[in-house]
Amino acid sequence: MSKEILKNFLFVALMLMISIFSASAEKQNDWENQHVFAINKEEGHATYMPYPNREAIFKDEKRVKFPWATTKSEYFKSLNGKWAFSLVDEPSKRPLDFMKEGYDFSNWDTIPVPSNWEMHGYDQPIYCNVEYPHESNYPYIQRRKGYDGYGVNPVGSYHKVVTVPEGWNDKQIFLHFGGIYSAAYIWVNGEEVGYTQGANNDHEFDITPYVKPGKENRIDVQVFRWCDGSYLECQDMFRMSGIYRDVYMFATPKTFIRDYYITSKLNPEEGYKAGDVKIEGWINNRDKESATSTINVVIETLKGDTIVCFEPKTITVKAGGEEKVTLNGKVKNIDLWSAEHPNLYNTIFSLKNSEGIEEEAFLVKYGFRDIKIKDAQLILNGTPIILKGANRHDTHPVYGRAVNTASMVKDVLMMKRANMNTIRTAHYPNQSKMYDMFDYFGLLTVCEADVECHANQAISNDTTWEAAFVDRGLRMALRDRNHPSVIMWSLGNECGDGINFAAERAAIEAVDDRPIHYEGGWQYSDFTGNMYRTIEELCKTDTTSNPKAFFADGTYKPHFVCEYAHAMGNAIGNLKEYVDYFEENNRTIGGCIWDWADQSIYHPQLLKKGIRQLATGYDFPGPHQGNFCCNGIVTAEREETPKLKEVTKAYQPVAFSNFNPATQMVTLRNKFHDTDLKDLYMVWTLACDGKEIKRTTRSSKVNLPACAPGDSIKIEIPYGINMITNPDAEYTVKVNLFSKRKTPWGIEHPFATEQFIVREGSDKTEVFREYIVDKISYVDTDSTLLIMGHDMEVEFNKNTTFITSLKYHNGESHEEMFPTGEGPKFDSYRWIENDGWKEVDTLVTESFSYKRAKDKKSMLVTATVNSVNKCNYTIEYEIFANGHIIMDITYRPLTENLRRMGLSAVVAGNKHNVEYYARGPWENYVDRKTGAYLVNHKTTVEEMEESYMKPQTMGNREDLRYLSLTDDENHGIEINVKGQASFSALYFTDMELSKLKHVWELPEARRDNIILHIDYMQRGIGNASCGPQTIEKYRIPGTGEFKHRVSIDPHWPMPTL
Structure with a gap:
């Protein structure tokens, strides 16, 4: 059976099915009958916009270039804009006579179309994920338990008066709705035109018998929020209603091209750049007499060069009938369409009447691809x-x-x-x-x-x-x-x-x-x-x-x-x-x-007052799925x-490997589908400890050589080895690949980025030892150990082993770094929506000891603490008189379920200026850090917050080397790390974040002080909000010993004696 015969068979069977079921369910509401979803509705067809002739098409320059632009065709009339509107909460209350002439609309509201009426304060949006907000008793719409805050089945009635162009008097006129949730009846000048369902399909009606060109015409629509079709519209989204896509009228000749279908069969032996192209067109005659028409189709480049002009076809179509025509042609030397090279051609259709007069023309874009x-x-x-x-x-x-x-x-x-x-x-x-x-x-x-x-x-x-x-x-x-x-x-x-x-x-x-x-x-x-x-x-x-x-x-x-x-x-x-x-x-x-x-929306009731406050399921009555719409x-x-x-980064079409700092060579693998690397050029930036010291100039950018998709090449990054001069600094080079050609999405867009470590830096945790000349003293009590040096004091709680005070002299007085008495202590708590294990720590002291070094220039403190069933850890402190503190930390995890393994401290809130050398400048985690790069970045604690709709653990930066937290006078602390580490600095604990529901709650929830995390490791974030847990290589192991060194120093010049 041919496809055309099968199509006709299916269509006839479908129409027969509808008529049989409709006849057997005459007393059943259309909106509660799965057999009724279209009455007097046009068949589906390709989208196009008719013009009177070819010349008119090309006068509409913006539409020709950007086919989504609103047309200026004289055969088009938009009905978008203000409509009169009234809403009732159930069908029995809907107005039954508003479509009649003389109805009084003076007490109706107005609403913009297209829109969802819930966004304008009528009824309310519902977010119930994949549940039905009505009883699951198809095809009926009944109130579901718990949804008392909503109408049973609200019905919105729309009214608009529109003048149909007088020039459409001899035309066929159609009314088009791009989308309606979820069912609707349509009237024109009081006459019922039809009924429709299928919220996200087009809804189109022939309204020629009902309109009066040159005069005012009444368009009335009654929309049901729910219908039997809603059982097929159970998607994970906010449920909303109304005429929510464009509405317009368009006109055609009485005999017109109702539909078209362009196909091509390209020859692989010619690289798919040549082959056959076929145009199928369906010529429809809505006139009372038969009509003879000639269809012409030409395919042109965007510059107007013809690549194929089809042989015109003349056909006679009986009154009320439709005939199919097929045009065949050949193309060669075409530019193929692909995602990387979206080459398009103009296909111009034209229909002439029996006298050779062009009555209809339209242009559509077509791309050749196989x-x-x-x-x-x-x-x-x-x-x-x-x-x-x-x-x-x-x-x-x-x-x-x-x-x-x-x-x-x-x-x-x-x-x-x-x-x-x-x-x-x-x-x-x-x-x-x-x-x-x-x-x-x-x-x-x-x-x-x-x-x-x-x-x-x-x-x-x-x-x-x-x-x-x-x-x-x-x-x-x-x-x-x-x-x-x-x-x-x-x-x-x-x-x-x-x-x-x-x-x-x-x-x-x-x-x-x-x-x-x-x-x-x-x-x-x-x-x-x-x-x-x-x-x-x-x-x-x-x-x-x-x-x-x-x-x-x-x-x-x-x-x-x-x-x-x-x-x-x-x-x-x-x-x-x-x-x-x-x-x-x-x-x-x-x-x-x-x-x-994210599918959060501004709360409609607040939006009416000019307040833009994002809302999720939490913010509307009845059962809901919270913020699960924010994915x-x-x-x-x-x-x-x-x-x-x-x-x-993960989707980038070029892979980098085998970087050799000595030769400055790197291997590039072309992962594009149909782009050669010769179409790209490379720029680079050389940095020292995260700060840029040299970048590509116009003359030094690297044009890439030919490299076909799937192949690899080696290229040089000519940053200059002679620039690597500081023996203690870390040097990195970052490269970006850009297109030489202008792309529709912007030439400034880098297709690929990578960073390489040219040379690793030395250990910065020892940097202050050379300034140490003072001797250190201490005071031991039953519960505390106070260590004093040159312009600094450190106090330990001997029972908990934690530092409860760290004071540095800022030139005028001693300033407390940990004002709440909460210095570094073990913290494994994390709250993100991907985590299933959120237990708090119970810390038990196992041992605490100290001794002063023989030269009396430092104090050695050792503390071992057990976080019950989670992790045992030891910190060996070496504290110097100048305020330099070295912490050698050993972690011994006791479970594979740890979400983080590290320390947290409460730092003075005025130390809000952050400078770090780590991966950034945006947040990253161990399994989401390839798109972040080593950089020396300055920011603030507040700017390290993220815009997660439901606040949660955030702000982490991996591969930490250096960090400072300072006040506006540049006084504070700085931290250096040897070994693996990450950090975050926020005005919240993770527990505090877990109790918030909205991102806009963050400002009022900020505490006065800063929560600083220095983690040896955090478990990767994975995908477990709906999907797999973190993969094993990004989890914290359940056994073993893991060590790193963290140093703390004052962040202002220290005098030397």
């Missing part, structure tokens, strides 16, 4: 592709799910600059204009159907829902199948593996030949897939014997990790290891991080985060 599966790999233009991406929800802190164009562009640009090549439209089709952005900027797209019955997966196996599944998947494919960025379809998300997916797959296969993905049922998918697996589990899946992992010919399907590296809070540990596995294994083709942006790589406001820096 996508297929071969040898368990996804092949793009003849080469295997590794997918490095993220999942993305429609979310905006101000607009909710009604994201605007600027926000979409920002998301795409940020993704590209983070070296992402893939986006999964989780878990529904995005606005059509966003696919234009994916095409233009180059993002491989996993286009997902609006199908998720997470809370009741039995629905996927109930064939009474089959037509609804098919409708959603088919409309997605018909709309988006011309986009080169779409490399696969996804049947839905987390619905189980019911039989309805077989029908949905068949319907999509009938209209397009792209690969099809569905993680929940491998038998319906061209891929296998799992979510949130360990690397070891991925290895096992790669060699699984599960028969569903094979195609009919016995070959393996590729494995696609549609969700991994759950980014909730302080997260995305060991991303490098995942990406390394993607690149090195035989079958896993990559994955998409969950997810792109973003970036914040809700699209602020960059340390997580984004790590993603950028």
Whole structure:
């Protein structure tokens, strides 16, 4: 059976099913009937915007260049803007006559369209993760226990008066809604036009019989918050309602191009740069008489050069009928589309009437590329592709799910600059204009159907829902199948593996030949897939014997990790290891991080008052899932985060290895898909103890030689060995690779970055010994040991062994460094959402002893303490008269569950200026530090806070060498480290952070003093908020001895005698 026959068969069967079920359920509410989801609704079709002729197209210059821009076509009229609005809390209270002429709207409110009404203070958003906010009793909508703070099923009524252009008098006129949550009736001038469901699909109606061109026309819409379709819209997101995507009218001739489909078959023997191209067009005649039309199609470069002009086709279409035409052509010497080179062509359609007069024309972008599966790999233009991406929800802190164009562009640009090549439209089709952005900027797209019955997966196996599944998947494919960025379809998300997916797959296969993905049922998918697996589990899946992992010919399907590296809070540990596995294994083709942006929103009631305060499930009534909606790589406001820096590094397309400081040579491996390294140049910066001393000049930047994808080259980093002069300093060189060509996402974007240690520095913990001339004294009491030297005092509590006081003379008086009496002591407590073990320490003193050195210039103090069932540790202090304190620390862990192994102290709050030499300048952890670099950085304690929606342990910097905390007079303490260490300095304990729910609570929660952590090691952060624990190499071992040295010194000049 041909695809065209199969398509027609499926469509007829679908329509028959709808009519049969509708007839048998006449008394059932449309919004509580899974068989009714479209009444008088147009079939799905590709997006386009008609113009009267070709000349008019190219006058709309911005739209031609940026196809997501609002059109200036005279055949288009936007209905975005203010609408009259009224909301009731249940269907029985909805107005039944507001669509009638003369209805009084004077007491109605106004609301912007597109929008979610909850974001404007009507009813409230709900975040219940993957539960239903109504009873799970399909297809009915009933109040669920606990949700008394919400309407049973709120109904919003919309009204707008619009003047239809007089020039549309002889045209066919359509009303288009980009998205409605969740069901709606539409009236025009009091006449019922139709009914629609499928919140994230397009909704389009022929309103020609109802409108009056040249006059004012009433458009009325009644939207139900919930309907039976809501059972298929159970995605992990804030549930919101309303007309939330663009609304517009457009006009066509009576005979018009209703749909089109562009396909190409490229020849691999010619490098896929030549082949056949086919245009299929569906010519529809809504007139009362037959019509003869001629279709012309030409494909041009963006500069206007023709690459193929198809032979025009003339066809006669009977009244009320539709005919398909097929145009065939050949192309050669084309520039292929890929994520790295998103080359597009202008495809111009034109329709002339029987008199040769052009009546309709439109332009769409098309990219030539070949996508297929071969040898368990996804092949793009003849080469295997590794997918490095993220999942993305429609979310905006101000607009909710009604994201605007600027926000979409920002998301795409940020993704590209983070070296992402893939986006999964989780878990529904995005606005059509966003696919234009994916095409233009180059993002491989996993286009997902609006199908998720997470809370009741039995629905996927109930064939009474089959037509609804098919409708959603088919409309997605018909709309988006011309986009080169779409490399696969996804049947839905987390619905189980019911039989309805077989029908949905068949319907999509009938209209397009792209690969099809569905993680929940491998038998319906061209891929296998799992979510949130360990690397070891991925290895096992790669060699699984599960028969569903094979195609009919016995070959393996590729494995696609549609969700991994759950980014909730302080997260995305060991991303490098995942990406390394993607690149090195035989079958896993990559994955998409969950997810792109935190889904927190500004609280609508406060937003009305001009207050922008982020809210999560905690902030609305009824059952909720707290802040589990905040899983973003970036914040809700699209602020960059340390997580984004790590993603950028892990996804970078060039690997560095084998750096040789003596020869200044390094090996580069090209991991691009289709970019040669000769298209890049290198810049470098040389630093001494983290401070820049030399950088690339214009004449010294390095143009990279030719190196094809998959190959490696050696290059020199010409920083100059003669610059390495200080025998005690550490020298590093950092390189960045930039594109020579201008990219749509910005030429300033570095594709790859790496840092190398040219020479390690010497031990700085001994640096003050040369100034020591004074002798030290002490006073011993029953409970304390007071040690005194030149302008310093240190006091120990002999019972606890902790330093309770450290005073340095600042020139006028002794100043206390530990004002609360809490000097360095063992601290293993950490609170991040990835951690499952959050026990506090119980410290028991085992021994405390001291003696003065024979030369009386230092005091030796030894303390051994046991943190019960966690860690035994010993600190050997050597305290000098000038205030120099050396701590040699030995840790002996007693459990594998330690989250941190180190010391904490409470430092005077006025020491808020921070200077450090460690990895930075942003936060990093042992399993999330490849995207941070050794740097000497100055900041403040407050600036070391992170914007995690739910506050938690934060601010860590790994590979610490040096640290100072000083006041505004530059007085304070400095710390040097020999061996492994990290630090953080905040105005909170981790316990205090754990009790906060919102990032905006941080300012008021700040204490007066600083909590300083110096850790030998913290357990890696892992991915356990929804996924695997920290991998073993980043865990603190449960046995053994671990030593490092930490020195503390005053941070002002000390006199010498």
